[in-house]
Amino acid sequence: KAGVTQTPRYLIKTRGQQVTLSCSPISGHRSVSWYQQTPGQGLQFLFEYFSETQRNKGNFPGRFSGRQFSNSRSEMNVSTLELGDSALYLCASSHYSVPGQGHSGANVLTFGAGSRLTVL
């Protein structure tokens, strides 16, 4: 079956612009999580969506937002880009619904290859 697809794979923006990244999860996965990966900070949690609802959000400014559609596809948006937003943005999907419920409760994440954003 198809994996997690992220588009675009690479993009270059300038400070002040905004960007939208897209993630198509594995078919049947309703949970989508987003992470920011930088060399200095590792993987930082951005947000998690399940059935179009944001269930949690990381410690990022309001410039970072996201949404999930009824087909479980998700987008994240970063407005007023700053140099420090340059990073690899990773999306991951899972079956995760209810904590502790067997394998689905283990929240095994399947990651996409990421969208590498460079802000100049």
Add this chain to the structure above:
Amino acid sequence: GEDVEQSLFLSVREGDSSVINCTYTDSSSTYLYWYKQEPGAGLQLLTYIFSNMDMKQDQRLTVLLNKKDKHLSLRIADTQTGDSAIYFCAELNTGGFKTIFGAGTRLFVKA
């Protein structure tokens, strides 16, 4: 608080065993994971362990969990050059619906 810490680098010789260590702070974590990231790719799950287990073995991989000390380790037996990658330790924050990752340990395997 929630934090996962792991050393940043490990270098081993081909054929030796590699041991990557991790500590976490959330005592309510139910699942702990090891993910692997190869250059230019996203992360892929290697293995996970439920918090009521002490050990899990899967072919060349052995995971040890010391819940009292909140310490997790990954042992790779007979390490090969193809095992060179970044290894991430992670814990599931159950109530928060989020998986928290460490900064990753870069494993170098010398031929």
